[in-house]
Amino acid sequence: MSEVLVLVDHVDGAVRKTTTELLTIARQFGEPSAVFVGSGFDAAKDTLAEFGAAKVYRIESADVSDHLVAPTAEALAQLVERTSPAAVLIASNAEGKEIAARLSIKTGSGLITDAVAVAADLTTTQSVFAGSYTVQAKVTTGTPIITVKPNSATPEAAPAAAADEAFEPTISDAARAAKITERKPREKTGRPDLTEAAIVVSGGRGTNGDFGPVEAFADALGAAVGASRAAVDAGWYPHANQVGQTGKTVSPQLYVANGISGAIQHRAGMQTSKTIVAVNKDEEAPIFELVDFGVVGDLFTVLPQATEAIEKS
Ligand code: FAD
Numbered sequence: 001m002s003e004v005l006v007l008v009d010h011v012d013g014a015v016r017k018t019t020t021e022l023l024t025i026a027r028q029f030g031e032p033s034a035v036f037v038g039s040g041f042d043a044a045k046d047t048l049a050e051f052g053a054a055k056v057y058r059i060e061s062a063d064v065s066d067h068l069v070a071p072t073a074e075a076l077a078q079l080v081e082r083t084s085p086a087a088v089l090i091a092s093n094a095e096g097k098e099i100a101a102r103l104s105i106k107t108g109s110g111l112i113t114d115a116v117a118v119a120a121d122l123t124t125t126q127s128v129f130a131g132s133y134t135v136q137a138k139v140t141t142g143t144p145i146i147t148v149k150p151n152s153a154t155p156e157a158a159p160a161a162a163a164d165e166a167f168e169p170t171i172s173d174a175a176r177a178a179k180i181t182e183r184k185p186r187e188k189t190g191r192p193d194l195t196e197a198a199i200v201v202s203g204g205r206g207t208n209g210d211f212g213p214v215e216a217f218a219d220a221l222g223a224a225v226g227a228s229r230a231a232v233d234a235g236w237y238p239h240a241n242q243v244g245q246t247g248k249t250v251s252p253q254l255y256v257a258n259g260i261s262g263a264i265q266h267r268a269g270m271q272t273s274k275t276i277v278a279v280n281k282d283e284e285a286p287i288f289e290l291v292d293f294g295v296v297g298d299l300f301t302v303l304p305q306a307t308e309a310i311e312k313s
Contacts, residue, residue, distance in 0.1 A: 013040020109142025206259015262287025
């Protein structure tokens, strides 16, 4: 059975859910081999084994981990040459997409970005024009390199050995030109990661810059906080929390949109949520076309009441 290389997305060995999704997808068309760059492998090993990584290529060289994406692309290109994998799967985030693009050039292979599904015959599905159309495509040249959006698959455990092998790639001077000089950990909010949360509570322009009620409601539910682009552009919430076409894609069990009109670019990032609730004072707001439950009302009245009710229950 061919190997399928899966680039592990992790923070100090804490494997992100996107990687367990990629391992699950990879098992459809080969034997997953995880590629782990940086330190913290001991913390990651059990998760990689649980979700089916038969092998793990461990790249600990500072020539790779202390630099931006170019050395990772070179290391992957060398692994592609050595293993002739059925495909390379990478998480669809800014870093992952840049690595994938560089890898595609280096290996002369076709690249598909932002897949939302990958079938057993490696046909991918992409959602384009803010979710208005779906497109199916397949790589016909070289090794298929595919970046997959978070929440495109449900991670399924399938225990495997995760037998690790130290891999020492040869990294060019050019790839080492950009070096990481400092890492600033993201401010800890105690809330779950936006793309991995089971519940997301978002605020838009209707918050008028006061995210207090949105955050309190999110905390009562143990949810992540999201924001519309209008709220982000106004400087009310960080871009890292933006949901939508030019932000993150979320697909939680429950999405609660507060003071968000439901523009197509916002929908593009949340419309696959399992249950959608909106609080909006305008009963004509387009978001109500999409919701499972809608509350026509002022979020500054509705959210504190809802928060209190949840905290009492
Ligand atoms: P508005 O559209 O102004 O809506 C505010 C809503 O709040 C209204 O429906 C109003 O009735 C309601 N409201 C006001 N006060 C209250 C209150 N007190 N209580 C309850 N409801 C209240 N947008 C994104 O979100 N994500 C993206 O990634 C994104 N990418 C884009 C990419 C491009 C190329 C372009 C052109 C646009 C993009 N946008 C994106 C912007 C998008 O088109 C909308 O402008 C934006 O989503 C609007 O944000 P909003 O719903 O918060 O604001």
